[in-house]
Amino acid sequence: MEIIKKYPNSFQWLFLLIVFFGLCFGIDVPEGYKYIRSIAEYSKDPNLSSYNLFGIEVRYYAYDTLWRLPPLLGWLPIWVNDSLFFLLNDWMPIEFWNADIKEFQTRPLILQITRVISATMLFLIEFIREILIGGIKTVVAFTSWDWIDANPWAELPGIPWTIVTAGAFILGYKLNGKGLAIFSAITMIYISVFGQWKPSMETLSFVLVAAPISFLLGLVLGIWAYRSKRVEGALNPILNVMQTMPHYSYLVPIMVIFGVGDHAGAIATIIFATPPMVRLTLLGLRKVSPDVVHAGKMSGCNDFQLLFKVLIPTARTDILIGVNQVIMQCLAMAVIASFIGAKGLGWNLLLALNQLRIGLALEAGICITLIAVLLDKMSLAWAHKQTDYFANLSFFERHRYGIFFVGAVVVGLIFASVGSFYFKEGFNYLYEVPHNKGISGEPFWNAGVDWIWDTFFQTLKIFNTWLIQDVLQPMRAAFLRMPVVATFVLVMGTGYIVGGIRSALVVGGFTLFIALSPWWDRALVTAYMATFGVIASGIIGIIVGSLAAQNKTSTKIVLGICDTLQTFPSFVYLIPVMMLFGVTDTSVLIAVIVYATIPATRYTIEGLRSVPPALHDAASMSGVTPMQRLLKIQFPLAFPHIMLGINQTVVFALFMVIIGAFIGTEDLGQYILKALSDVKGGGKGLILGLCVAFIGLAVDNLIRTWANKRKKLLGLEDY
Amino acid sequence: MKNTINYTAKLISVFLLILTIFFVEAKADKSGVIKIAIHNWSSQLVGATVIGELMKKVDEKVEYVLMDSQTVYQSMADGDIDIVHEIWETQFGESYNKALSGGGIEEILTHDAVTRMGWWYPEYVEKECPGLPEWKALNKCSSIFARTDSNGKGVYIGGPVEWSQHDAERIKALGMNFVVKSLSSAGSIWKELDQAVKNEKPIVVFNWSPNFIGAKYKGKFVDFPKHDPKCISDASWGINPKKLYDCDNPINGYLKLAVNDDFKKNHPKGYKLIKHMNFSNSDIDKMANYVDTGGLAIPEAAEEWLKDHKDKWFIWIK
Amino acid sequence: MSAPVIKCESVYKVFGINAKKMLQGVSGNVDAKSFQDAGCIVGVNNASFEVSKGEMLVVMGLSGSGKSTLLRCISRLTDATAGKIYIEGQDLLALKNKELIELRRNKMGMVFQSFALLPHKTVLENIAFPLQIKGIKTEDSISKAVEMAKLVGLEGRENYFPRELSGGQQQRVGIARSLAVEPDIWFLDEPFSALDPLIRKEMQDEFLRLQGALKKTIMFVTHDFDEALRLADRIAIMKDGIIEQLDTPANIVLSPATEYVRKFTQEVPREKVLKIESVMDPTSDTKNLSDLKVSKDAIIETVAEKILGQEKPVSVVDSNNKVVGIVKPSKVIHTVFGGRKENL
Numbered sequence A: 001m002e003i004i005k006k007y008p009n010s011f012q013w014l015f016l017l018i019v020f021f022g023l024c025f026g027i028d029v030p031e032g033y034k035y036i037r038s039i040a041e042y043s044k045d046p047n048l049s050s051y052n053l054f055g056i057e058v059r060y061y062a063y064d065t066l067w068r069l070p071p072l073l074g075w076l077p078i079w080v081n082d083s084l085f086f087l088l089n090d091w092m093p094i095e096f097w098n099a100d101i102k103e104f105q106t107r108p109l110i111l112q113i114t115r116v117i118s119a120t121m122l123f124l125i126e127f128i129r130e131i132l133i134g135g136i137k138t139v140v141a142f143t144s145w146d147w148i149d150a151n152p153w154a155e156l157p158g159i160p161w162t163i164v165t166a167g168a169f170i171l172g173y174k175l176n177g178k179g180l181a182i183f184s185a186i187t188m189i190y191i192s193v194f195g196q197w198k199p200s201m202e203t204l205s206f207v208l209v210a211a212p213i214s215f216l217l218g219l220v221l222g223i224w225a226y227r228s229k230r231v232e233g234a235l236n237p238i239l240n241v242m243q244t245m246p247h248y249s250y251l252v253p254i255m256v257i258f259g260v261g262d263h264a265g266a267i268a269t270i271i272f273a274t275p276p277m278v279r280l281t282l283l284g285l286r287k288v289s290p291d292v293v294h295a296g297k298m299s300g301c302n303d304f305q306l307l308f309k310v311l312i313p314t315a316r317t318d319i320l321i322g323v324n325q326v327i328m329q330c331l332a333m334a335v336i337a338s339f340i341g342a343k344g345l346g347w348n349l350l351l352a353l354n355q356l357r358i359g360l361a362l363e364a365g366i367c368i369t370l371i372a373v374l375l376d377k378m379s380l381a382w383a384h385k386q387t388d389y390f391a392n393l394s395f396f397e398r399h400r401y402g403i404f405f406v407g408a409v410v411v412g413l414i415f416a417s418v419g420s421f422y423f424k425e426g427f428n429y430l431y432e433v434p435h436n437k438g439i440s441g442e443p444f445w446n447a448g449v450d451w452i453w454d455t456f457f458q459t460l461k462i463f464n465t466w467l468i469q470d471v472l473q474p475m476r477a478a479f480l481r482m483p484v485v486a487t488f489v490l491v492m493g494t495g496y497i498v499g500g501i502r503s504a505l506v507v508g509g510f511t512l513f514i515a516l517s518p519w520w521d522r523a524l525v526t527a528y529m530a531t532f533g534v535i536a537s538g539i540i541g542i543i544v545g546s547l548a549a550q551n552k553t554s555t556k557i558v559l560g561i562c563d564t565l566q567t568f569p570s571f572v573y574l575i576p577v578m579m580l581f582g583v584t585d586t587s588v589l590i591a592v593i594v595y596a597t598i599p600a601t602r603y604t605i606e607g608l609r610s611v612p613p614a615l616h617d618a619a620s621m622s623g624v625t626p627m628q629r630l631l632k633i634q635f636p637l638a639f640p641h642i643m644l645g646i647n648q649t650v651v652f653a654l655f656m657v658i659i660g661a662f663i664g665t666e667d668l669g670q671y672i673l674k675a676l677s678d679v680k681g682g683g684k685g686l687i688l689g690l691c692v693a694f695i696g697l698a699v700d701n702l703i704r705t706w707a708n709k710r711k712k713l714l715g716l717e718d719y
Numbered sequence B: 001m002k003n004t005i006n007y008t009a010k011l012i013s014v015f016l017l018i019l020t021i022f023f024v025e026a027k028a029d030k031s032g033v034i035k036i037a038i039h040n041w042s043s044q045l046v047g048a049t050v051i052g053e054l055m056k057k058v059d060e061k062v063e064y065v066l067m068d069s070q071t072v073y074q075s076m077a078d079g080d081i082d083i084v085h086e087i088w089e090t091q092f093g094e095s096y097n098k099a100l101s102g103g104g105i106e107e108i109l110t111h112d113a114v115t116r117m118g119w120w121y122p123e124y125v126e127k128e129c130p131g132l133p134e135w136k137a138l139n140k141c142s143s144i145f146a147r148t149d150s151n152g153k154g155v156y157i158g159g160p161v162e163w164s165q166h167d168a169e170r171i172k173a174l175g176m177n178f179v180v181k182s183l184s185s186a187g188s189i190w191k192e193l194d195q196a197v198k199n200e201k202p203i204v205v206f207n208w209s210p211n212f213i214g215a216k217y218k219g220k221f222v223d224f225p226k227h228d229p230k231c232i233s234d235a236s237w238g239i240n241p242k243k244l245y246d247c248d249n250p251i252n253g254y255l256k257l258a259v260n261d262d263f264k265k266n267h268p269k270g271y272k273l274i275k276h277m278n279f280s281n282s283d284i285d286k287m288a289n290y291v292d293t294g295g296l297a298i299p300e301a302a303e304e305w306l307k308d309h310k311d312k313w314f315i316w317i318k
Numbered sequence C: 001m002s003a004p005v006i007k008c009e010s011v012y013k014v015f016g017i018n019a020k021k022m023l024q025g026v027s028g029n030v031d032a033k034s035f036q037d038a039g040c041i042v043g044v045n046n047a048s049f050e051v052s053k054g055e056m057l058v059v060m061g062l063s064g065s066g067k068s069t070l071l072r073c074i075s076r077l078t079d080a081t082a083g084k085i086y087i088e089g090q091d092l093l094a095l096k097n098k099e100l101i102e103l104r105r106n107k108m109g110m111v112f113q114s115f116a117l118l119p120h121k122t123v124l125e126n127i128a129f130p131l132q133i134k135g136i137k138t139e140d141s142i143s144k145a146v147e148m149a150k151l152v153g154l155e156g157r158e159n160y161f162p163r164e165l166s167g168g169q170q171q172r173v174g175i176a177r178s179l180a181v182e183p184d185i186w187f188l189d190e191p192f193s194a195l196d197p198l199i200r201k202e203m204q205d206e207f208l209r210l211q212g213a214l215k216k217t218i219m220f221v222t223h224d225f226d227e228a229l230r231l232a233d234r235i236a237i238m239k240d241g242i243i244e245q246l247d248t249p250a251n252i253v254l255s256p257a258t259e260y261v262r263k264f265t266q267e268v269p270r271e272k273v274l275k276i277e278s279v280m281d282p283t284s285d286t287k288n289l290s291d292l293k294v295s296k297d298a299i300i301e302t303v304a305e306k307i308l309g310q311e312k313p314v315s316v317v318d319s320n321n322k323v324v325g326i327v328k329p330s331k332v333i334h335t336v337f338g339g340r341k342e343n344l
C-alpha cells in the first residue's frame, strides 16, 4: 500500500498494460479474418453482412465486436457526397442573366456562387500572371475574343526577366538594404538561368493571390475570434481538424465544387494556409496588454483606428510569424495544388517525379524554396520598415527608387531588343530563357544518384531486408493483431491517467469514429507507420537538438537547416528515398523520419535554450558537469516544450505517411489517393481525412494535456 | 435615419461589387480557349502538346489543364475541359462510358492505335517460370516474384491507383497467390523494371501497348481468361461464379478521342482538325520514346514529332 | 464657485458576471466580502465626489485599493457598474461612442501606470499618435511631438523605440503623449513611480510649473505621500474601493475621518502638511514680538528654521499683510519633533 501511494501513476500504468495485453492475448483472431477488406465494396461475397441507412447499403464482414466494430459509419461518406451533389446541382435554382446567349438561365444558387468565386480568383491570378509573362486573357475579360483577334497589339507582352530581376533588386534594397537586394537578384537570376522562369512566374502569380487572401482571411477570422468568445469556441475545433487533415482529402470536394485549374489550386491553398494565420493573429491579439488598448482609447481611437493602429501593430510579432507561415504553406502547397490543375513549378516537379527525373525535380524544388524565402524576407522587411521624419530629401532622393526602376525598365527593354537581333534561333535569352534552354544540373544529380546506388547497393539492400523482416513486419502484424477493445482500453486508459475522465472521453470519441468507419484496419497501418516514424524521429531529434543547443553557433546553424528543410515541398523528400530503397515501406518510413525530425529537433533546441540562464549559473556554481546539467536541469525543465515538439512530429509524420501512398503504402493514404480519382470520391476523401485528423488530434490531446499539467507543476508559463 | 442611409449605401456598394464580378465572370467564362486535358504519362503529354500546336496553326487558342485521368470525363461533360485525346479502353472505359451516358460529351473518333494493358514480364522470366504467358503458370511460380515485405506472395508492380486496373480484384477472383504493389507513376514502374532487368531478376509489371517499353526490352503480356463484357458486370460469368473480374483486359482495346459537346459550336476550326486527325500505334510509341528514353522535355518532344511527321499532320489541318 | 469639471455620484465598479444584478437596489457602501463569495470583486465602492476646474485631486491608497479602477471609470475605459459620472455637466455614461471619442480626443489625457506605449512606434510617433488619430497632418503632429519630447527631456532620443528606453524614459514618453493634445482633464496613474528620486523631484517641479500655467483639472494617483503633499489641492484616500476621506492635506492629517486614515497618515511629518495658521495663537500681546512676519498660509516646514531663529513669538499675517495672530517657536518645535503620535 505504501508503494502504491508513493507511485500511484506507475501502478495505474502497470494495471493498464496488464489489462491491455490480457485482452490482446485473450481474444483470438477470428477465423477467416482478412486484412484487406476493400474488396467488400465490389464483390458480393455471401459472407458479407449488410445494413441499410438513409437509403445507402453498406456491406461489410462482420466479426466479433470485441475484435472489430461493424462499420456503422459506412454510409457517411456516400451520404456526404450525395448531399454535396444535391447542394451543388439541385438546391435553390436561381435565374440569372447570361450575357453570352442574351437570355435568362437557371442555375442552382451554390453552383452560381462557386462559379463566381472561381471566376474572380482565376481573373486575379491571370491578371498578375499576364503582367509577369504576358498573355491575353486579362484584356479579353474586358473586351472580347473577337476584339483581341482584330487588335493583336493589345496582347500583354510580359516583362523581360532582366527587368523583373532589377525590380526585385531595387525592392530588396529599398526594404532592407544590400543583403536582401543581392539575395533577390541571385534568386531571380538562378530561376532564369536554370530555365525555370515561366513556371516560377506562374507559381508566383498564384502565390501572390493566395497568400494575401489567406492573410486577410486569417486576420479577419482571428480578429473576430478575439472579439467574440463564441466565434473562438466555434472556430477552434474547425481549425484543429483543418490543421491535421491531410491535404489530399479535401482536394476532391474542392474539385467538385470549384472545378479544376489555378483557381481551384489557389482555393485549396487558402484553405490550408489560413488556419495558422488565424491562430497566430488570435495569439498575438491576446497578448496585447489591456493598458495599451486603453492608451489607444484615451488617444481617441475609434474602433477602426484601435484595431489597425494599436491592436494589430502591437501584436505584429505573432502576426508576422503568421505571414511567414502563410507564405511557407502557400509554396508547400504548390505541388499538391497542381493535382487539381494549378500550373507552375509544382506541376513541373510532379511531372519530373512521375518520370523519375530527380535532377529536374530537385531544381524545381529549389526554385520553390528560393521563392518562399524571398517572399518571406521581403514581407518581413516591409513590415519592419521605419519612416525617417527628419530627412530633408530632395526630389531625386525621395523618388530615387522609382527613378532607378524606370532606368532599369529602359535598360531592360534595350537589352531585350538588342537580344532579339543578336539571338537568331528564335530564343531571346535577354527576354526569357525558355524552359528547356537553361542550364540544368540534372546530369550531375543523376550521376550522383547512380554513384550512390552502385556504391551502397548491397549495404542498403541488407539493411532494407533486415528492417522489413525483423522490425516492420512484426510491428505491423502486432498493430493489426490488436482487438478493438484492447485499443480502446489502451487509448482511453492513457487518456484517463494523463488527463482524467475528460481526456479519456475525448480520445475515446476520436477513436470510436475511426473504429466505426470502414477503414479501421487501414488506420491501424497508418498508426503503425506513424508510430515507428515518431519514435525514430523523436529519438534522433532530441539527440541532435540537445547537441546543437550546447552553443550558440550550432543552434543557429541547425535551426537554419530546419527552416530550409521545412520550406522544401514535402514531395521532394520522396525522391531520394525512393531511389535508395525502392518502393517499400522502408522508403516511406525514412522519408517520414527525415521530415518529422525537423520539429522534434527544433522544439528540443528551443526548449533547452529557453531554460533561464540564472539556473545555468546556479548549476555551474554548485559544480555540476555539463552532462549532469543537461540531464538534471535542462531536460526536466525543457521537457514539456519538447513534448509539444513531439506533438508536431506526430502531425508531420502522419502527413508524410499519407503522402507515402505515392510510393505504394497500404494505409489510409492509398484510399485518399484513390478517392482523388473518383468523381464521387468527395465524401470518401473527407471522411478518410477526418480519420487521419482524429488520429492526430487524439495524440495531440494527450500530449497537450500532459505538457500543460507538467508546466503548471514546474511553474512555467503556458504556451 | 443616418444609419439607414449608411446601411443602404453599404448594401448598394456590395451589390455593385457583385455585379462587377458577374460581369468579369461572364466574360472569362466565354469559351475562347480550348482546354486540353493532360495526364501523368509521357505519350499523352506529348500528344496533347502536338494537338495544341496544331490547334495554334489553325488559329485556335489553347491551354493545357493537368487533370486526374479518371475524373477528367466528368469535367469534360461539365465543360471544364474541351478535349481528351487518349481514352484507353481498359483503363478509362468505365469512367468514360459513365460520363458519356450522362450527356455533354461528343465522341469524335477511335484512333488507329490498338491498345492492350495488363501484366507484363521481360522475356528472361520464361526460363525460370515455364508455361508463361499462361496465368496459371505464373501463379505456380509466384514465389520467385516474392519480396521481403510480401509474406511469400508474388509481387505484381501496378500503376498508380488512379489507373484503376482492378488487379486486386482479379487476383482475388482467380485465387492467385499475388499481391499488388501500386506505384505512384509510370516512371517508377520503369525504374523497377530497369533494375530487375539489370540483375535478371524475375519481375511482372503493369505495362501497356503501344508503349516505348516494347522497343526497349523484349517481353510478353500474361494471358488471363479471355475478356468478355459480362465478366465485369455479371459475377456468375467465368471461372469464379461469385466474383467479377475473373478475366483479362480487352486485348484489342480502343483508343478514343472525345470532346465537350459545345466544342463544335465554339471552335469550328479546331473541330475540323480533330475530325481528321488520328494517332497510330507507332505515333504513341514514338511520343513516349522521345521523353522516356530520349530524355527530351515535353515541348521538345512534341516539336520533334511534328518535325518528323509533317506529311501526316499537313492533311489534318488542310 | 464654477460647476465641477468631474462629478461622481455613487459610482460602483464591480467585476464579475453577475455584478449588475447584485448591485440592484443597493445604496451606500456594499459589503465586499459577500460580493466576493458570489464571485465578484469590488473595485470601486460608492464613490461620490467632485473636482472643480483647475483643481488637482490626488488619489492615494494601498495597492489594489481601486485607484486605477476609479480613474478608468471616470475616463470610461471601463463602464461603471452603477452610479452617475458627469464631465463638465455631461452625463458620461450616456455619451454615444462618437461623442466619447470626441471627448477623449479633445478634453482628456491619461498617463498609465504601465506606460502603455505602442511598441511599434518610435518616441516621436508615440507622442504624435493622439494627434494623428485626430487627423492632424503628419508634419504638424511631428513638430508638436518634437516640442513635447523636449519638454519632458527626451531630446536626442526621438527615434528610439520604447524597448530601447529605460522605464523612466518610457514614462516620460507617456507623459508627453498625454500632453500632446493639450487636454483640459488630465489623469495620471502613478506617473512618476518609475523615476529615480532626482528626476522625480525635477518632474514634480516641472509638473507644478506646468500646472501653474495651464491650470488643468487633474486626477493624480500616487503611493508617495510626499508627492501628494507637494502637489495636491485635495487628497482622496481609498481602501478596498471605498473613499475613506477626501479633504485638504491638512485636514486629512489633522482630523482623519477613520481609523484607517489615521494609521495611513501616522508617519507623515506634520510640518510638511500643516500651515502656520494651524499652530497660530491669537494676538494677545502685540508688543513682545519679533520683527519677523510669516504668512498664515506658509507650510510650517518652509518657515520653521526662520521662526526657530527667533526668541520671541513671530507675528502671522494674512494675504493683506494684516496681523492675524502670533506663533511661538516652542510650538513649532513641538510640531516638528514631538507629539507626532498625538492628535494636535
Ligand SMILES: Nc1ncnc2c1ncn2[C@@H]1O[C@H](COP(=O)(O)OP(=O)(O)OP(=O)(O)O)[C@@H](O)[C@H]1O
Residues within 6 Å of the ligand: C015, C016, C041, C042, C043, C061, C062, C063, C064, C065, C066, C067, C068, C069, C070, C113
Ligand atoms: N479587469 C479586472 N477584472 C477583475 N478584477 C479587477 C480587474 N481590474 C482590477 N481588478 C481588481 O480591482 C481591484 C482594484 O484594482 P486597481 O488596479 O484599481 O488597484 P490600484 O489601486 O490601482 O492598485 P495599484 O496601486 O497596485 O495600481 C483589485 O482587487 C483588482 O484585483
Ligand SMILES: [Mg+2]
Residues within 6 Å of the ligand: C067, C068, C069, C113, C189
Ligand atoms: Mg493602479
